Amino acid sequence: MVSAETLTQKAAWNAAAAVPDPEVPCVTVADLGILRWIRVVNGMAVAGVTPTYSGCPATLAIEMSIEAALRDAGFDVRIERVLTPAWTTDWITEEGREKLRAYGIAPPEEATGSVRALFGETTVTCPKCDSTDTEKLSEFGSTACKAHYRCRACAEPFDYFKCI
Amino acid sequence: MAVHDAILEVADDCLVLGHRLSEWCGHAPMLEEDLALPNMALDLIGTARVLYDRAGALEGKGRSEDDMAYLRDEREYRNCLLVERPNGDFAQTMLRQLFFAAFMHPFWQAAQSSKDEVIAGVAGKAVKELAYHIRHAGEWVVRLGDGTEESAVRMQAALLALSIYVEELFESSPAAQEAEAAGILPERAAMRAAFDATIAEVFTQAGLDMPEVTFPQTGGRTGLHGEGLGHMLAEMQSVHRSCPGVTW
Ligand SMILES: [Zn+2]
Numbered sequence: 001m002v003s004a005e006t007l008t009q010k011a012a013w014n015a016a017a018a019v020p021d022p023e024v025p026c027v028t029v030a031d032l033g034i035l036r037w038i039r040v041v042n043g044m045a046v047a048g049v050t051p052t053y054s055g056c057p058a059t060l061a062i063e064m065s066i067e068a069a070l071r072d073a074g075f076d077v078r079i080e081r082v083l084t085p086a087w088t089t090d091w092i093t094e095e096g097r098e099k100l101r102a103y104g105i106a107p108p109e110e111a112t113g114s115v116r117a118l119f120g121e122t123t124v125t126c127p128k129c130d131s132t133d134t135e136k137l138s139e140f141g142s143t144a145c146k147a148h149y150r151c152r153a154c155a156e157p158f159d160y161f162k163c164i
Numbered sequence: 165m166a167v168h169d170a171i172l173e174v175a176d177d178c179l180v181l182g183h184r185l186s187e188w189c190g191h192a193p194m195l196e197e198d199l200a201l202p203n204m205a206l207d208l209i210g211t212a213r214v215l216y217d218r219a220g221a222l223e224g225k226g227r228s229e230d231d232m233a234y235l236r237d238e239r240e241y242r243n244c245l246l247v248e249r250p251n252g253d254f255a256q257t258m259l260r261q262l263f264f265a266a267f268m269h270p271f272w273q274a275a276q277s278s279k280d281e282v283i284a285g286v287a288g289k290a291v292k293e294l295a296y297h298i299r300h301a302g303e304w305v306v307r308l309g310d311g312t313e314e315s316a317v318r319m320q321a322a323l324l325a326l327s328i329y330v331e332e333l334f335e336s337s338p339a340a341q342e343a344e345a346a347g348i349l350p351e352r353a354a355m356r357a358a359f360d361a362t363i364a365e366v367f368t369q370a371g372l373d374m375p376e377v378t379f380p381q382t383g384g385r386t387g388l389h390g391e392g393l394g395h396m397l398a399e400m401q402s403v404h405r406s407c408p409g410v411t412w
Contacts, residue, residue, distance in 0.1 A: 054289050055182075055210025083214070083285025086292065118302050118369065138196035139300050140203035148196070164292045 005040070012038045012045040015073035022061045023143045024161075026103035029062060033091025036082050045075035050082045053144040053164075089163050100161060101127045106149065108163040124160050126151035136160075168222035169242070170343035171283070172232070173385055175215035176243035179233060180393070181264055182208030183400055187251055197254075200300060204261070207293040211286055218282045234404035238394045239387040242337075246329035248384070248393040255308050255315070255322040261301035262366060263326060267333045269294040270358035274350035283348060302366040309370030316371070323372060331380035333359075340385075 016038055017030035029035040029049070036048035047066050051059040063079045070077045089108035092100075097107035106127045124134050131153030139162075141148040146159040185205035192198035216229035247264060251257045272294060275287035308315040336344060336352045343349040363374065383389070403410065 051210075051289075053207060053210065054214070054286070054293060055206030055208070057206065084281065084288060086285070086288035088292075118299060118306060118366065138200060139296060140196075140200035142199070144203055144206055148199075162296075 008040050009038065011073060012040050012070060012075055015069045015075075016045075016047055016066045019062070019065045019069050022058050022065065023145075024100070024103070024105065026099050026105075027092075027096045029066060031093050031096030031099060033087065033093065033096075034062060035066065040075070043076055044078060045070045046078045046080055048080050048082045050087045052087050056144050058143075087164075089161065092161075104128065104158055105146070106158060106160040108161045122163065124149055126154060126156065127158055128156045129154040165337070165339040165342060166222075167339070167343045167346060167348050168219040169339035170337070170349055171215055171219040171222065173242040173244075173337065173340060174349070175212045175219060175232070176241050177247050177264070177268075178208040178215065179212035180241070180243040180396070181247035181260075182206070182212060183396060184247065184249075184251055185257075185261075188257065193254060201257075204297055204300070207290070207297070211290050211293075214282065214286050218280070218286075230404065234401045238389055238397055241387065241389065241393060241397070242385050243389075243393075244329070244332045244384040245381055245390060246326065246333065248389060248396065249326065249329065250392045252322065252325070253318055254304070255318040256325060258301045258304035258308065259319065259322045259326055261297060262305050262363070263330055263333070265294050265297040265301060266359045266362040267355055269298055269362070270355045271350055271352070273358075274354070278349065279347040298362060302362075305366050305372070306370040309367075309372045319370070319372065324375060327375050328377050328379065328381045331377065332382040332384060335382060335385070337385040 016035055017028060019029045019035075021027055021029060021032055021034070024032075032052070034050055034052065036050055038048070039046045047070065049063055049066060059081075063081070067077045067079055092107065100107045104127050106124050109122055109124055123132050124136075125132050126134050129151060131151055133152040134149050135152060136147060137150050137157065138148040141159050145161060145164075147162050148157065149160045150157045182205045185201045185208070188201040189198065189205075192201055212233075213229050216232040220227040220229065220232060246260060249256070249260055269291060272287040272291040276284055276291065278284040278287065305319065309319040310316070334352050334356060340349060340352060344351045367374065
């Protein structure tokens with residue numbers, strides 16, 4: 001027996017979970033693991049949202065989009081910014097990784113060494129041709145969460161979603 | 165002195181260095197660095213915002229993050245002297261970044277077990293970001309220190325110019341001591357071993373030696389700053405001060 005409360009909870013989650021990330025619109029806030037939880041209490045949906053990077057300029061835009069989506073679904077809304085535990089790329093779902101790859105962004109790879117290792121290289125697979133013969137052009141790419149890479153096999157530059 | 169003053173010190177370090185890095189935006193020697201430096205600036209400014217907010221809440225006088233950043237004068241800023249040093253050339257900017265990150269990485273690592281939930285949360289995020297800062301700045305220090313004759317001369321000059329500001333990182337003000345005793349912030353002096361290890365690792369590859377510092381410079385935590393900070397704040401605060409509360 002499914003209670004009405006569970007159904008409402010599910011409706012709220014579905015509405016919020018479908019919100020696309022403003023900087024990487026191929027994935028949703030649920031795919032990225034940025035939307036942590038939803039609690040519905042007396043018609044008020046409280047959404048727990050975690051920022052990816054401390055200074056990610058998209059944080060506010062993401063919170064506003066989630067709020068708008070929940071309002072459209074008929075809820076009063078409160079957004080709670082969740083800092084602990086800190087977001088990690090491990091929270092990106094399998095489906096999210098697939099979507100990133102299809103979009104041309106290499107999903108985060110398990111870092112082989114410490115990120116502090118000087119000139120440390122992580123083997124990143126080219127999202128276009130699957131070659132692992134790739135090189136890092138810049139640790140810091142077009143957004144806080146991405147590094148910039150180039151594929152030596154197909155010569156395409158591409159974004160890599162950094163492991164954090 | 166109180167715990168919120170100690171949090172303000174850390175917030176000021178992050179904001180001032182973040183602002184310094186942002187000054188490179190549009191001026192960096194190559195596009196990759198034009199993205200990298202503002203990216204690191206964003207990490208630091210993002211951290212500062214949460215800390216200002218927390219310091220304001222603990223202070224209990226209703227001061228917001230904007231009040232903290234825009235409405236305090238130079239003498240009220242409590243940042244250490246290292247972070248306010250002007251960008252200089254690329255050698256100075258990268259060595260300054262390495263010194264700061266090599267200190268802050270173990271600092272945030274320890275702060276993850278802070279008794280203040282917000283500090284612990286900030287720390288969990290910042291420690292991951294600072295690892296990237298160490299690597300990025302460290303690689304540049306190696307490239308320049310062990311690069312051309314010209315780059316080595318510049319890195320050597322940067323080292324002489326900045327090494328006198330390192331000691332202050334390890335000093336705890338009375339406010340910081342209070343926060344340390346309360347388990348809110350980690351003890352600054354305890355970061356020495358981790359800092360030395362990081363610097364030794366980079367300097368060995370860069371062919372650099374930490375110079376003997378006879379007269380370490382200090383005073384930032386009591387509001388005594390170099391001339392550069394006043395200029396920086398004048399620029400950073402000018403819009404907010406001439407049009408209070410303006411938004412766009
Ligand atoms: Zn390829």
